[in-house]
Amino acid sequence: xxxxxxxxxxxxxxxxxxxxxxxxxxxxxxxxxxxxxxxxxxxxxxxxxxxxxxxxxxxxxxxxxxxxxxxxxxxxxxxxxxxxxxxxxxxxxxxxxxxxxxxxxxxxxxxxxxxxxxxxxxxxxxxxxxxxxxxxxxxxxxxxxxxxxxxxxxxxxxxxxxxxxxxxxxxxxxxxxxxxxxxxxxxxxxxxxxxxxxxxxxxxxxxxxxxxxxxxxxxxxxxxxxxxxxxxxxxxxxxxxxxxxxxxxxxxxxxxxxxxxxxxxxxxxxxxxxxxxxxxxxxxxxxxxxxxxxxxxxxxxxxxxxxxxxxxxxxxxxxxxxxxxxxxxxxxxxxxxxxxxxxxxxxxxxxxxxxxxxxxxxxxxxxxxxxxxxxxxxxxxxxxxxxxxxxxxxxxxxxxxxxxxxxxxxxxxxxxxxxxxxxxxxxxxxxxxxxxxxxxxxxxxxxxxxxx
Numbered sequence: 001x002x003x004x005x006x007x008x009x010x011x012x013x014x015x016x017x018x019x020x021x022x023x024x025x026x027x028x029x030x031x032x033x034x035x036x037x038x039x040x041x042x043x044x045x046x047x048x049x050x051x052x053x054x055x056x057x058x059x060x061x062x063x064x065x066x067x068x069x070x071x072x073x074x075x076x077x078x079x080x081x082x083x084x085x086x087x088x089x090x091x092x093x094x095x096x097x098x099x100x101x102x103x104x105x106x107x108x109x110x111x112x113x114x115x116x117x118x119x120x121x122x123x124x125x126x127x128x129x130x131x132x133x134x135x136x137x138x139x140x141x142x143x144x145x146x147x148x149x150x151x152x153x154x155x156x157x158x159x160x161x162x163x164x165x166x167x168x169x170x171x172x173x174x175x176x177x178x179x180x181x182x183x184x185x186x187x188x189x190x191x192x193x194x195x196x197x198x199x200x201x202x203x204x205x206x207x208x209x210x211x212x213x214x215x216x217x218x219x220x221x222x223x224x225x226x227x228x229x230x231x232x233x234x235x236x237x238x239x240x241x242x243x244x245x246x247x248x249x250x251x252x253x254x255x256x257x258x259x260x261x262x263x264x265x266x267x268x269x270x271x272x273x274x275x276x277x278x279x280x281x282x283x284x285x286x287x288x289x290x291x292x293x294x295x296x297x298x299x300x301x302x303x304x305x306x307x308x309x310x311x312x313x314x315x316x317x318x319x320x321x322x323x324x325x326x327x328x329x330x331x332x333x334x335x336x337x338x339x340x341x342x343x344x345x346x347x348x349x350x351x352x353x354x355x356x357x358x359x360x361x362x363x364x365x366x367x368x369x370x371x372x373x374x375x376x377x378x379x380x381x382x383x384x385x386x387x388x389x390x391x392x393x394x395x396x397x398x399x400x401x402x403x404x405x406x407x408x409x410x411x412x413x414x415x416x417x418x419x420x421x422x423x424x425x426x427x428x429x430x431x432x433x434x435x436x437x438x439x440x441x442x443x444x445x446x447x448x449x450x451x452x
Contacts, residue, residue: 008321009219009303015227015234017158021296022211022235024165027172028111028293030207031243032267032286035250039261040193041200045251048260051197052247055204056240058400061393062364063211063236065371067229070215071385072374074224077307078215078300079367085378086370089311090430095366096308096315097426098359102419104301105338106356108294112139112343115290118283139343146295147336150302154220154326157299164292171285172242179249179270187256202404207243210293211236212364213300220303225384298335305331314433357408358416359423365401368394 013021042048066078075081077096084092113135119142120134131137150157214232218224221231247260253270254260263269268282275281306328309319318331346355371387371394387394409416 010326011220011222011224012154012326013158013217013221015222015230017162018214018217018221018227018231019235019238020162020165021158021217021300022214022231023169023238024161024292025210025213025296025300026208026235026239026293027165027168027242028114028207028210028290030114030203030209031172031246032265032282032289033114034203034207035247035266036261036263037195038200038203039257041195041197041203042257045257048251048257049244049247051200051204052243053240055201055208056236056243058205058397059208059211060233060236060240061389062368062397062401063214063232064229064387064389065368065394065397066212066215067232067385068371068383068387068390069367069374070218070228071225072381072383074218074221074228075307077304078212078218079363080304080307082215082367082370082374083363084311086373087366089434090427091366093308093312093430093433094423094426095363096304096312097429098363098419098423099301099304100308100315100318100335101338102422103356103360103363104297104304104335105342107360108143108297108301108335108339109139109342109346110356111290111293111297112142112339115139115142115287115294118286118290122280122283122287136344140340142291142294143298143336143339143343146291146298147332147339149295150298150327151329151332152325154299157295157327161292161295161299164288164295168285168289168292169242171288172246175267175271175282175285176242176245176249178274179246179253179267182253182270182273184252185255185259187258198407202407205400205404208236208239209360210296211239212367213296216300216303229385298332298339302328302331302335305335312430312433313436314429355415355419358405359419361401361405361408365398365405368398368401 038051039048042051069082070078073081073085080092080096080099083095116135116138119138120131123138124131124134146160149160211232214221214228214235218228221227250260250263250266250270251257253273254263254266260266265279265282267285268279271282272278305315305318306321307319309315309317309328309331311319318328318334320328320330322329342355372391374381409420
């Protein structure tokens with residue numbers, strides 16, 4: 001399935017494609033699922049909007065560091081390339097191993113479960129009967145079909161992404177407009193089951209997750225020295241504006257913060273007074289939103305496995321790029337199989353999310369620290385982009401990542417231990433892979449050497 005000799009990523013992604021990828025991945029089902037819970041963790045409407053704005057600012061701080069790295073090292077694999085350069089090939093291997101085995105299949109499965117949550121009831125309503133294991137079935141089908149779309153070619157994957165992003169953006173704006181047009185009911189007094197503010201912040205930052213995906217496709221972006229930063233800033237800013245507008249509309253339609261906190265299906269309840277059959281329309285919007293996130297995660301994630309396979313003998317089959325389709329076909333196929341397996345084994349949105357949280361934030365932390373490490377170790381490297389406000393912006397983002405990783409472990413230590421155990425298993429695997437890589441190279445390891 002590999003392409004012609006020398007085949008590799010081509011710079012075909014425009015600025016519009018890149019912004020569409022970021023917005024499409026970030027805006028999944030999170031805004032609809034967690035908005036009421038976030039409202040339970042703040043004292044009032046101003047604090048609620050302030051927390052959503054803070055989430056966007058923290059995400060932008062992280063994106064600035066990634067923009068510097070991606071513009072200086074516009075290679076396939078994103079964090080994998082930066083960690084390899086900053087800390088050596090072992091660090092890059094462990095990142096790639098965990099992404100392949102835990103994080104990326106888990107992220108894909110999380111969004112696929114969110115899709116199934118809304119799609120399955122609609123299908124059961126049409127059929128007039130329940131569907132056995134509907135959640136697992138619809139989630140697995142979403143992963144399988146979108147993996148095939150991306151295997152068919154990079155253009156089909158990007159076109160699918162752009163179409164889904166436009167639909168979800170238009171849909172979210174429509175929900176916001178309808179909610180603002182709805183009559184505002186009398187304010188509800190008090191919140192029955194408040195949440196800690198720390199949990200509310202974790203939920204907010206979860207909904208902003210995905211801006212870093214730009215780094216994984218930097219090798220396919222036109223003029224990366226300019227467009228990577230533009231895409232990260234424009235994409236993150238656009239999502240922040242969308243989230244603030246949506247929450248302001250929800251506050252209006254629900255009569256304030258307490259009314260929003262008591263909502264069960266907030267988007268449907270907010271637009272129901274002005275849109276008959278709101279539940280079905282909102283379900284369709286959430287399905288489109290989550291499919292856009294699934295497709296973006298599939299498209300970007302396979303580039304990590306491809307980069308690891310190109311450097312490490314153990315995963316060499318994944319390092320093949322198909323010159324005809326312009327995609328890493330084998331990496332996409334393996335990623336899809338693992339994501340479907342997690343769907344079938346874990347069986348729920350929350351369980352899958354908790355499975356990936358601790359290692360995700362630890363690697364965010366390591367990559368952000370790499371901004372300073374690589375400035376010192378590679379001072380002669382041209383840096384078309386430098387992180388604005390460094391070191392303050394990067395330090396704030398690093399502190400938030402460390403705190404979130406600790407909170408994830410403290411909240412569900414057994415689940416986090418499984419994922420961290422898989423990470424530890426990568427250490428002996430690296431030793432085996434390094435021996436094979438050195439043997440294949442005739443005594444000198446190419447892994448990491450090409451990145452120094």
